[in-house]
Amino acid sequence: MIKSPSKRRQLSDRNIILLFILPTMIILVLMNIYPLFYSLYLSFTDYSVISSVAPKWVGFQNYQTILSDTRFWKHFAITGQYTIITVALQMLIGFGLALLIKEKFWGSGIITTLILVPMMLSPVVVGLFWRLMYHPSYGIVNYLIGFRNINTAPEWLGSPTLALWAIIIVDVWMWSPFVMLLSLAGLSAIPDYLYEAAAIDRAGSWFIFRRITLPQVMPLLLIAVLFRTIEALKQFDLVMGITGGGPGDATETVSVRLYREAFQGQFDTGLSSALAYIVLIVIIAISNLYIRQLNKVREG
Amino acid sequence: MATIELKQVEKRFGEAYAVKPMDMTINNGDFVVLLGPSGCGKTTTLRMISGLESVSSGIINFNDKDVTWLHPSERDIAFVFQFFALYSHMTCRENIAFPLRASGEEGAEIDRKVKRVAEMLRIEHLLKSRPGGLSGGDQQRVALARALVRKPAAFLMDEPLGALDAEFRETMRAEIKRLHLEQNATTVYVTHDQIEAMAMGDKIVVMSAAEIQQAGTPLEVYYDPANLFVARFIGSPGMNLVEGSYSEGKIKLGDANIYCVPQDWRASLDTTIGTGEVVVGFRPEAVQFSAQGQLGSSVYANDLHGSYSMLHLELIKDNIVNARADRRDRHQMGDSIKFDIDPEQVRFFDPKTEKALQKVAL
CATH class of the missing domain: 1.10.3720.10 (MetI-like)
Incomplete structure (x- = not known):
């Protein structure tokens, strides 16, 4: 009887694809996407990196300040x-x-x-x-x-x-x-x-x-x-x-x-x-x- | 309209000749086909006439005016390229109008001329589209329209049908021929397709190895080839050429066959060959089968070509000749078959000079 390949432990094509793509995706999310959205969030706060105060939501105030100055x-x-x-x-x-x-x-x-x-x-x-x-x-x-x-x-x-x-x-x-x-x-x-x-x-x-x-x-x-x-x-x-x-x-x-x-x-x-x-x-x-x-x- | 004259025109690349010194006269209104295998210099000749390629030496005259060193734009010619050379960023209308715009014609006049030429080539529905999306046949129609829209002194065409499907090619061949008859403009047409050349040309110039082999009407180059190259190249299949030894009115072909030379050819063979080797040439349709035929052969293969069959006959061992036969005749492979050659259609060549012998008037 021929052993069916699925019985053997091996990576499927799908898993191989994931293996190649995942590292890139993880880096992209960590280095680009997360900062992108986090900074979007920060732009609506009065946060300063050197203060120990948590970001406080201020709405469009920052945008207003900039565009009216x-x-x-x-x-x-x-x-x-x-x-x-x-x-x-x-x-x-x-x-x-x-x-x-x-x-x-x-x-x-x-x-x-x-x-x-x-x-x-x-x-x-x-x-x-x-x-x-x-x-x-x-x-x-x-x-x-x-x-x-x-x-x-x-x-x-x-x-x-x-x-x-x-x-x-x-x-x-x-x-x-x-x-x-x-x-x-x-x-x-x-x-x-x-x-x-x-x-x-x-x-x-x-x-x-x-x-x-x-x-x-x-x-x-x-x-x-x-x-x-x-x-x-x-x-x-x-x-x-x-x-x-x-x-x-x-x-x-x-x-x-x-x-x-x-x-x-x-x-x-x-x-x-x-x-x-x-x-x-x-x-x-x-x-x-x-x-x-x-x-x-x-x-x- | 123009008469084009080439005097000792040649093209060299270093030591190598692309075109050996050649003389050629293309009369006003003629449709001349430059025919030859690839690399024989026919396209170079055409490009020298157009001015796209400079000559190494020699003189080109248009209507007795020396144009040898004139820029293509000063020669009043139209050129149709093998791969169309359409301006890909313009619509077909703009492509056709380009030569008129370049010489500063008026808008209304341009519209009128583009419309007329588009009607003539039946491409009005394509005018708004860009050439990139069109079929090869349509692109070549647009290219022809661009050439025709201005009334140039001469049309130069470089294998304009070479890039098209076989089916389109026949249609376009007829169209170009009809356009030529309507316009009656001097046309020089380059092709490697001898059927195209026969069908279209008033005159065929057969080229090979950078020089002219023969210039003549289609019938002349077909029935009276000037040398062995032309005999082989023209016709499909080409002329049958069988070498034998001549002596006193008879040619010995192989071991078994003796061919009696027609009476009107004897004087010519006696004077030029005397006794020695000669090549007998005849077209497949010159073969006349008969039980009393003087040449014996055996059937090697039999191809049905629709309305007729082409027999491959082994006349001498390992020397196959083609013969046209009625499609209803049945021939088995290996059958022996006897035939004569139509004395009107037999030709003789000197194997040393490769040139055709001429009949001597009696």
Whole structure:
């Protein structure tokens, strides 16, 4: 008689599946899902991690405090301004570089690698280095752009208007290569025969760029915009490295303010949780808009 | 409308020839088919005519104007690609309108022309959809519409039916032929399918090994192949080619068979071959069965092709020839069978030069 396999002690396929999935699920729940919901709960309380008092339910009070405080609105305005300018510049420069690098020329491989270097550095290191380079007395930036006199040279990190631009320049320097990389992937995926067909159809180069190149890379450009927007809205490490939010609060992005609320002064965990939720909702809303646009581009 | 002329046009990649120096004239309104096995240089030739590929040397003239170094967009041509090359991000309407938009035509005029060409190809119902979701046949119709919407001087087609199902191919073949007759535009058509070439071409240019083997009407390349390659390549199956030794009006085929050369061919064989090896060529339909036939063979296999059967006959040991027979005739394998070759349809080739012998006028 043949022994039926079920008689033997062995793992069923179902159990094997569970064995593989469970560790991930447990980690996900412990590290992501539980904190997500716990912080949601905390955002409705007046809890502080350094006090020994249990969280007390205060309803929407934290949200009200944030949304009615003009200082918080200023952080949102700074973050928004920063996001729009950096993403726009990165898209222009990144896509422009991709169009140049796409043509193979002598040394184009090594140039591509060099352009990608800033992206591979740690943001905090980048921030600290640039702070040195922006320094009014011994920084190299002013020297390079022609201001040799310390008394008349712009104080990049001391002036409220220039400080934001200083961070924008660093962010653009650091992340345009990322846009370039995605654009290059998009450009090289356009089949040659489309350009051949367009040449036969007597299209000029600007017409080809507008009607073929741009629409064909558009999905990848939108993905680049999406990634860079999310990152810009969360901008924290570069700001901390370069200005620390200053001068005053001129470059204090929402994330920097969030950090201050959560881990400095009062350690106001409840309020900072509420702020974190507001940022999350904004990011999800904007991402959804982009993704909808992306799907529209793909389906037509 | 254009007359296209190639003068000593060649394409080299390093030392290797993709196309050996060739001369070719395509007359205004002709439908010329470039036919050959893959890798013979036919597509390269077409791409050189279009300007998508540069020539290594030689001159290309359109209507006596030198276009050798002109960009494809300056040659006033339409090109139909094997894999359609439609703009995937545009609707079919935008695809067809593209060449008109590119040359800056007016909106109303574009609409009118797109409508007319869509009617002609019966694709009006597809105009709003994107090419990605369409069948191969429909995509190629859209590609044809894009080529036809502008009135170009010449149509260049690179195996336009190669990517389609057999069924669609026949329909589209007829459509392209009909379009050509309506438009009467100079057309150069590349294919590896000799049936397609026979059915469509006013003139067939048979290519192999980077050079032209023969250029002529479909009937010429079929009945009077210029060399052994063309004889084998054209027809399915190709021409039967049997090598034998010639001497004084008789060809000895194998051990058992003697073939008497028709009287009008004798002078030609006597002068070119004298005494020696010669290749006898005949099409399967040139075989005439008769009990008194001078050639004896045995049946190797018998394929029924519907309206007729194709007999495989062992004429010489290990040398099978094909013969077309009535489908009602019964032949057992191994039967011996006698036949003659229609003296009108027999051809001779010199095995050394591989070239066909020409009849000498008496």
